[in-house]
Amino acid sequence: MFNPFKKKSTSKEEMGKVTLTKIEIIKYKRLLRAIIGNRGDTLYKFIDEYNSRNLKNINVEIRSTILKHHTYDTPEEFELDLFNTYFDELVLMYLQTKKYILSVDWKGEETNREIEKFVNERLSFMNEEEIKFKILDDLQEKIDNKVLCVYSSDFLMIKLKLIDNELKKIGYSLYIINNNSDTYHLFVAKTGVINEDEKIINFWSADIDDFEHNGLGRKINAAITAEKVKVYLADNKTWEIVTNTVFFINGEDEETIEIETINCDEIIKGRIPKKTIYDIIC
Numbered sequence: 001m002f003n004p005f006k007k008k009s010t011s012k013e014e015m016g017k018v019t020l021t022k023i024e025i026i027k028y029k030r031l032l033r034a035i036i037g038n039r040g041d042t043l044y045k046f047i048d049e050y051n052s053r054n055l056k057n058i059n060v061e062i063r064s065t066i067l068k069h070h071t072y073d074t075p076e077e078f079e080l081d082l083f084n085t086y087f088d089e090l091v092l093m094y095l096q097t098k099k100y101i102l103s104v105d106w107k108g109e110e111t112n113r114e115i116e117k118f119v120n121e122r123l124s125f126m127n128e129e130e131i132k133f134k135i136l137d138d139l140q141e142k143i144d145n146k147v148l149c150v151y152s153s154d155f156l157m158i159k160l161k162l163i164d165n166e167l168k169k170i171g172y173s174l175y176i177i178n179n180n181s182d183t184y185h186l187f188v189a190k191t192g193v194i195n196e197d198e199k200i201i202n203f204w205s206a207d208i209d210d211f212e213h214n215g216l217g218r219k220i221n222a223a224i225t226a227e228k229v230k231v232y233l234a235d236n237k238t239w240e241i242v243t244n245t246v247f248f249i250n251g252e253d254e255e256t257i258e259i260e261t262i263n264c265d266e267i268i269k270g271r272i273p274k275k276t277i278y279d280i281i282c
Helices: 022-036 041-052 060-069 075-084 087-097 114-125 134-144 152-168
Strands: 102-105 172-178 183-190 204-207 222-225 229-232 238-241 246-252 256-261 269-273 278-280
Touching: 022 041, 022 087, 022 183, 041 060, 041 087, 060 075, 060 087, 087 102, 087 183, 102 114, 114 152, 114 183, 134 152, 152 172, 152 183, 152 246, 229 256
Parallel strands: none
Antiparallel strands: 102 183, 172 183, 172 204, 222 246, 222 278, 229 238, 229 269, 246 256, 256 269
8 A cells, every 4th residue: 555654754853853843733623624624633732732742641542544555663663754754744643544535646546546436535535526637537548548549657647637627616626735845645635625825834734736835846737639730840840640640739839839748658748739639538
């Protein structure tokens, strides 16, 4: 099972005890309320007690959460790790254990349709109907049948955008907790529930379209060629890409579209005429 949480090896003498400021406590509570609503008494209490934490007063539920991700030889080793662990990592452990979030490596899912399953489980938990992700099923079938070949990391971004599009139709969004790692920590909540004031340094939460904060680093606009296409490269050369090539749209002017292919062959960056026939994915 994918585990994004690493044990610290730092001693108490090497770094001061990690603490939260008052404004961070307020922001964390707002963020967590958006994710878990009124079901997080244990976590809300832990936020208040975090700065004075030790093995004597740590909540049993929090303790068991940490032990599901880390192992310790002695109580002293456990206390030392607790002393040096940032709150954002502890809260992510808790949210993942309780299945409020899904943590996915940037390279792709562990199993096909892992994210769709998580999203529908969360919708069911919130008494909403499940979503049929037909366009994703069609794309996955083409990949399975070798009609399309797409880097798994790029397909993951397309998948996140397509799922978010479907969620927004019913008033929800797919959010990413960005803690400056190689992992996407995903959760489902009402659209607009996270605002700029609630973003915390090294622990930003933003929906898929907020690429400046969500950790994706780009807007997700993707398409598939419906015919052979000539790409004009920066060095005045041309390159022909075949039908069913997936590409990102990076920009456009009056006559051309700037693209970047993401199929399993060599990555091609250049411009294609606007009259090119292609199918928009997202």
